[in-house]
Amino acid sequence: MLLFVNACLRDGSRTERLAEMWLGRRAYEGQVRTVHLAELDVDPLEAAGPNTISAYGEAVAAGDYDHPMFDYAKAFAQADEVLIAAPFWNYGLPALLNCYLELVCTQGLTFDVDETGAYVSLCKARRLTFVSTAGGAAPDLSDDHAFGKVRTLATHFWHIPQIEHVAAWGLDGLGADVEALLADAL
Ligand SMILES: Cc1cc2nc3c(=O)[nH]c(=O)nc-3n(C[C@H](O)[C@H](O)[C@H](O)COP(=O)(O)O)c2cc1C
Structure with a gap:
């Protein structure tokens, strides 16, 4: 899948x-x-609300993942391949995607920690592709907190060996040929 x-x-x-x-x-x-985040109510981990940090912590400690907030992580762990598409917002990811990733990064579902403190992946995926477009020019790698974040999670938590970034930059520039920039990105 x-x-x-x-x-x-x-x-x-x-x-x-x-x-x-x-x-x-x-x-x-x-x-x-397809998980279309615009159509979902992805709540962040909060002190109070549908997804409380206390319920999350207790569930992880007990290894009891029945709460619906864990459904995203369960589906993510089962994927053979992952495609994430997000616009480049304020040098990072849209908040909704950060909320989703926060829940996907659940210890005991998509990664674990062994007795030496090292992260162990619980994900099946061997390939992850991150598709993005941006209005301006590509920043230095250290200023890209969109692909940078996705790459860090995919590398350190999920141990996905093949990680790719398909990006179209400069789409909002005056006279930008959007179709050509999209085709070039592929
Ligand atoms: C809230 C917001 C933040 C944005 N931040 C950036 C930015 O930091 N750098 C940039 O190059 N473009 C930025 N843009 C422009 C978008 O990246 C660009 O228009 C992108 O192609 C939008 O993708 P979409 O057509 O899929 O919505 C921003 C746009 C919005 C609405």
Whole structure:
């Protein structure tokens, strides 16, 4: 199963289009399961609210993951491949995707810690692709907190060996040829 985490929030999103172009080219033969964050109520971990940090902590300590907040992590762990699509916002990720990733990063579901303190992956995925578009030019790698964050999680928690960034930059520049920039990104 290829899990498509769609964090594109705008009508007519260019990032969504780039992700669909990428999916068409990928021609994945298994099932594609889409999680469209715009249509979901992904609540952050909070002191009070649907997903409290205390309930989260107690569940992780007990290894009891029945609460619906853990459903995203369970599905993520089962994916053979992951595609994440998100626009570049304020040098980082949209908050909704951060909320989703916060829940996906649950110890005991997508990663664990061994007796030496090292992270052990509980994910099946061997490949993760991050698709993004940005209005401006590509920043230095150390200033890219979008792909930078995804790459760090995929490397250190989930041990995904193949991590790719498909990015179109400069889409909001005066006279930008958006179609050409999207095609080039592929
Ligand atoms: C809230 C917000 C924050 C943005 N921050 C940045 C930014 O930090 N750097 C940049 O190059 N473009 C930024 N942009 C422009 C978007 O990255 C760009 O328009 C992108 O192509 C939008 O993708 P979409 O068409 O899929 O919505 C921002 C746009 C919005 C709405």
